[in-house]
Amino acid sequence: MALFGLFSKEKKETLDKGLEKTKDSFFSKLGRAVVGKSTVDEEVLDELENVLISSDVGVETTVKIIRQIEERVARDKYVGTDELDRILREEIATLLSANNSIDVPEDFGLPANKKPYVIMVVGVNGVGKTTTIGKLAAQFHKRGLKVVLGAGDTFRAAAVDQLKLWGERVGVPVISHGMNTDPSAVAFDAVKKGVDMDADVVIIDTAGRLHTKVNLMNELTKIKRVMQKVTPDAPHEVLLVLDGSTGQNAFIQATEFTKATEVSALAITKLDGTAKGGVVIGISDQFKIPVKYIGVGEKIDDLQTFNKIEFVDSFFKK
Numbered sequence: 001m002a003l004f005g006l007f008s009k010e011k012k013e014t015l016d017k018g019l020e021k022t023k024d025s026f027f028s029k030l031g032r033a034v035v036g037k038s039t040v041d042e043e044v045l046d047e048l049e050n051v052l053i054s055s056d057v058g059v060e061t062t063v064k065i066i067r068q069i070e071e072r073v074a075r076d077k078y079v080g081t082d083e084l085d086r087i088l089r090e091e092i093a094t095l096l097s098a099n100n101s102i103d104v105p106e107d108f109g110l111p112a113n114k115k116p117y118v119i120m121v122v123g124v125n126g127v128g129k130t131t132t133i134g135k136l137a138a139q140f141h142k143r144g145l146k147v148v149l150g151a152g153d154t155f156r157a158a159a160v161d162q163l164k165l166w167g168e169r170v171g172v173p174v175i176s177h178g179m180n181t182d183p184s185a186v187a188f189d190a191v192k193k194g195v196d197m198d199a200d201v202v203i204i205d206t207a208g209r210l211h212t213k214v215n216l217m218n219e220l221t222k223i224k225r226v227m228q229k230v231t232p233d234a235p236h237e238v239l240l241v242l243d244g245s246t247g248q249n250a251f252i253q254a255t256e257f258t259k260a261t262e263v264s265a266l267a268i269t270k271l272d273g274t275a276k277g278g279v280v281i282g283i284s285d286q287f288k289i290p291v292k293y294i295g296v297g298e299k300i301d302d303l304q305t306f307n308k309i310e311f312v313d314s315f316f317k318k
Contacts, residue, residue: 011304015314018296022277023315026055034081040073044081055275056247058282065091089316095285096308111236116148116194116202118227118234120187122220122257123241125208128269128295130159132241133203134166135303136293141170145200150190151176152183152223153205163205173197183207183219184226191230204235216260224261239292241267242283245274254287263287267303269295280311 033047045066052062068091073079079087110117119136123129130153137147149167153159157179167174175190187204194202206223209216227234240263242250250268257263266289271277284291291306 011301012310012314014299014302015296015304015310016317018272018294018302019277019311019314021273021275022055022271023317025275026051026278026315029054030084034084037081040069040079040081040084044084045070045073048084052278055278056282057278058248058251058286061095061282061285064285065095068094085316089312092281092315093308093312095281096312110145110200114233114236116191116199116231117236118191118194118231119201119203119237119239120206120220120223120227120235121203121239121241122206122261122263123208124253125156125159127208127241127243127246127253129153129208129241130162130166130205132267132269132293132295132303133163133205134170135295135300137166137172137201137203138170138300139303140201141172146197147172148190148194148197148199148202149174150186150202150204152186152190153207154179154181154183154186155207155209159205159208184223187223188226188230191227191234195230216256220261237265238263239265239267240289241269242279244268244271244279244295245276247274247276247279250279250283251286254283254289258287258289263289265290265292267291267293267295269303272296272302277315280306 029051033051034044037044049062049066052065053059069087072087121129121133133149137149140147149163149172151160151163151174154177160176160179164174164176173193175186175193177186183206190204191202206220224235238261240254240257242253244250266283268280268291271294280291280294293303294306295303
């Protein structure tokens with residue numbers, strides 16, 4: 001299934017370009033690993049393991065991929081290095097399919113019986129959290145959906161101001177109580193506003209401090225509890241935003257936030273500026289949480305819904 005029902009040529013070109021640094025780095029390393037070799041032997045597999053780990057696929061996921069390739073080599077008796085690209089492509093595609101990765105349809109898969117659909121966005125400062133919210137709001141709004149934003153990162157004036165600017169730019173209301181106010185009160189008012197205006201989506205920003213797990217958990221739990229006074233099953237989605245360019249640090253952030261709250265979807269940003277795009281594969285595999293969005297450029301539409309088939313195709317495109 002393609003992005004928005006039809007993975008447009010323009011979006012595919014953006015994805016190809018966004019993954020260029022990752023792909024070039026990966027294949028130059030892979031080329032060096034198999035130079036002078038005709039068959040996939042133990043030495044090639046050791047080199048491949050290093051290539052995957054250094055591409056930020058992660059140790060656990062790398063071991064899983066290597067094990068699958070070892071089984072294929074044992075079964076087929078002879079596997080040439082010229083077949084390695086194809087085998088890797090197949091194994092990574094299988095991995096993403098098995099790990100709850102979803103292809104988001106044109107209407108973003110918003111259930112009709114959950115209105116407004118409440119998204120609580122979490123993640124550390126600097127990962128592109130507020131920008132991701134703004135871009136999502138713009139894409140929802142462009143598709144005719146009514147959107148309300150809640151400026152719940154009340155510990156940073158810049159975050160509140162940035163979200164207000166996005167609201168003005170997109171043409172959607174932003175509920176804000178200013179800086180150093182109670183984020184749960186902002187969330188309550190944003191959800192109430194969403195109900196009152198019959199909105200389709202409410203997106204709540206939250207503080208991006210990696211404070212102690214207990215404080216983080218208590219704060220996010222309170223925000224949820226207060227929202228539920230208006231909409232009993234809110235939030236319907238907890239979206240964790242990770243910066244793909246931080247590589248292994250993104251794994252650490254994912255670990256912290258999945259301990260602190262029930263993360264149900266991931267957005268991985270800044271993939272266009274890094275050679276660490278393999279992090280998408282590893283995080284999807286290790287956390288079993290759907291990667292819903294990836295950021296592959298600066299423009300609003302460069303926040304793309306994640307399509308595993310197109311991602312793998314761009315990753316291996318030469």
